[in-house]
Amino acid sequence: MTIEISALRKLLRIADSKLEIRVVCSASDWNDVRALRNQVYYHELGRIALEHIIDEFDAKAVLYNAYLGNRIVGTIRCMDPFASPLEIVETHPDIVDLIDPNKRYLEIGRLMAAKDIRNGVVSVRLFFQALKLATKVSADGVLLTCSPHLIRLYDKVGFRLLSPIPINRKYLLGAEDYIMIFDFEEQKDFYTSLRPLIWAMEEEKSIEQRV
Numbered sequence: 447m448t449i450e451i452s453a454l455r456k457l458l459r460i461a462d463s464k465l466e467i468r469v470v471c472s473a474s475d476w477n478d479v480r481a482l483r484n485q486v487y488y489h490e491l492g493r494i495a496l497e498h499i500i501d502e503f504d505a506k507a508v509l510y511n512a513y514l515g516n517r518i519v520g521t522i523r524c525m526d527p528f529a530s531p532l533e534i535v536e537t538h539p540d541i542v543d544l545i546d547p548n549k550r551y552l553e554i555g556r557l558m559a560a561k562d563i564r565n566g567v568v569s570v571r572l573f574f575q576a577l578k579l580a581t582k583v584s585a586d587g588v589l590l591t592c593s594p595h596l597i598r599l600y601d602k603v604g605f606r607l608l609s610p611i612p613i614n615r616k617y618l619l620g621a622e623d624y625i626m627i628f629d630f631e632e633q634k635d636f637y638t639s640l641r642p643l644i645w646a647m648e649e650e651k652s653i654e655q656r657v
Contacts, residue, residue, distance in 0.1 A: 461571035
């Protein structure tokens, strides 16, 4: 059951009135990414060892940070859909048999919000930033991995389980993830209704726009 477009529109309107979305470019931006990941993934959830907080896939990705004033409150990583292999494929090769080889999916990961601001606004805004990038680069959809308790949330924004079997990643500490997919062709009507919301969002700021 997908979420009502009016509800998404309201969340995005709130987000654009409060948040600034930045492309991660500078050393300061990366320090913010590290700090938030440390807090969420290591200290709160205990899911990722410190040495994997920043990994080899970050160098191949586009990252966006969300700021409330000068404070980072969210971050997301978007892998190039035309790179090969994607992180999911490289860390879990069995997924290859579940993906259409003629399609290219933008993979998102490391999506998180600060603990005191998890009201959906930050995560939805960053998620839509990823959809916007996927649209810009003509990807066929979006892939992600998530914890079991987030499956229902992503189902509401057009995703489906790619496989009911959880995956174990080498850097996760005793945790399981599920792979989900939002195929733009499969969800054509819903995706078409999302596109006006995607293009109505405030533009992300690069480092050149911030100096």
